[in-house]
Amino acid sequence: MSSASAAVPAHASRSPSLKGRVRVPGDKSISHRALILGLLAVGETRIEGLLEGDDVLATARACEALGAGVVRLGEGSWRVRGVGVGGLASPAAPLDFGNAGTGSRLMMGVVAGHPIEATFDGDASLRSRPMRRILDPLERMGATVVSCAEGGRLPLTLRGAERALPVEYESPVPSAQVKSAVLLAGLNAPGQTVVLEREATRDHTERMLRAFGAEVSVEPWGAHGRRVALSGEPELSAVDVIVPADPSSAAFPLVAALVAPGSEVTLEGVMTNPLRSGLLTTLLEMGADIRLENAREEGGEEVADLLVRGGRLSGVDVPPERAPSMIDEYPILAVAAAYATGETRMRGLHELRVKESDRLAAVHAGLIACGVEARIEGDDLVVVGHGRVPGGGPAIATHLDHRIAMSFLVMGLGAERPVAVDDAAMIATSFPAFGPLMRELGAEIHLEAGA
Incomplete structure (x- = not known):
């Protein structure tokens, strides 16, 4: 069995606009x-x-x-x-x-x-x-x-x-x-x-x-x-x-650019396979300023460069049949929904209960800890956005889940007070360069050595 690694706390603070052109890791x-x-x-x-x-x-x-x-x-x-x-x-x-x-x-x-x-x-x-x-x-x-x-x-x-x-x-x-x-x-x-x-x-x-x-x-x-x-x-x-760039990893700098006002970020060579593009579809419905450029094929998969600009988002209703195309992206979508205006309802999330953690419960708890109005109704997650996130509070419990850790660090980039997570060590399972890449864009994310 793998030996347990020591927890690595991390936090993110309100950041100036993010700028730059980066490529996230392979899918x-x-x-x-x-x-x-x-x-x-x-x-x-x-x-x-x-x-x-x-x-x-x-x-x-x-x-x-x-x-x-x-x-x-x-x-x-x-x-x-x-x-x-x-x-x-x-x-x-x-x-x-x-x-x-x-x-x-x-x-x-x-x-x-x-x-x-x-x-x-x-x-x-x-x-x-x-x-x-x-x-x-x-x-x-x-x-x-x-x-x-x-x-x-x-x-x-x-x-x-x-x-x-x-x-x-x-x-x-x-x-x-x-x-x-x-x-x-x-x-x-x-x-x-x-x-x-x-x-x-x-x-x-x-x-x-x-x-x-x-x-x-x-x-x-x-x-x-x-x-x-x-x-x-x-x-x-x-x-x-x-291997094309991973849309699940691209989701983090993408949403970060949307919630940090004045941002303009290009994400290179991101896979746009229709069965992996549920988050992109949902963010566009919310009014996100995302433009697909240089669409092409690499390794048998559709890819494109994503030009993302910060701006206002509105709440939407996300149908349950969209879940398979964005099952890993609901935690970061919840972050976008917290910064939107109005109610976002994400339907049919039973599968989130059996991921690396009970992601449905973990996301809900993290939102509440950051001062965001949210509730679980059956298998639906409902987030009521007010265009701002208070942040602060105790460190978010990540439950050894890399996507929970990265999502709430992104949450902190636009929050009024810093957002901390109890452990960022497991981010290395999917996105080893998350911290350096985000800081390259101007994000105030601080991970201790070894994260």
Whole structure:
């Protein structure tokens, strides 16, 4: 198990207008998948722009433990020499994923489709997160849970199928992780593996599988969903992958620029995949001054430069069907809503209760601590903005959640009094350069050494 790191308190103060042009780190979802498909491909996969946060590095180590040759060539530049579908070896030691929910769940799908056994573990936060939604379809495909903590949690030992079975699986929750785990397990199964999702979730796995040579079809299913079908037992071939800038990381300087009056910030090469653009859509509805420039394609994904200017925002109603396209961005949207005028209602946030923390409760508590009017009604978060945030008060409890930490540090940039968080150390899991990048733009964010 990962050793617990010491807490690193941090605070942010009201800042002058933010100015500059920056590129946030590579997309975490793409980074995980590039390493995993590099493991499963034949040949040498070159990856540029890989996010070198703790979560992704844990996946890189797991790929190496399963038989891949993984080499860092330079900043963001990596080489993975794969073993091919069916060529994995049982790891000699437990796979420690730290805080990486995506890495651990996707890798469970990989292991489930192969006749090997692996133990999965992580930090206290990852050990508390539910895995049963992943394990249910994998057991239907022939995998066996040898041992696990109560409720199907980590530490967990999974024995893959001797001969993986194709399934048609209707996911009970809109989850790209569940879908991806089933498809990755289906790579080593004969015939066709099908995932039915009632609401379309991020499609990076489907896109990247095609790029590596798999046959994947996607068709509409139901009112808002899709039928995703994978033809099993392909020979995946290594490709070069360029990782676009992460829209979930870009969300923090983006909202910071919106709440610091007079700001003008350009965020370069941000992924604008429609299934990841819910926050952008919502902020534009709120009246945000955001302009997409130089739209292009990189690594099979749509990207653009985002020119963001500070200005007034208005409250809006965010429909529940938008949640899959912005599930990681609700904490920072709540910050934008606090600075808006009027009521913003974010509907259908049940999935936030099972992220790195109970994000719904944590965001609500943080808003109240900053003097913002907010309430939870069922699975909805309602924020009543008055165009200003008092700030101050005790340090916000982050619950080992990097997005809570970054969101409330952004909150402090426009608040009347500084906003502190109890721990910023875990920001390194997804955005190691958060502090320096924000300070480069002029933000008054102070993290102690090592954050």
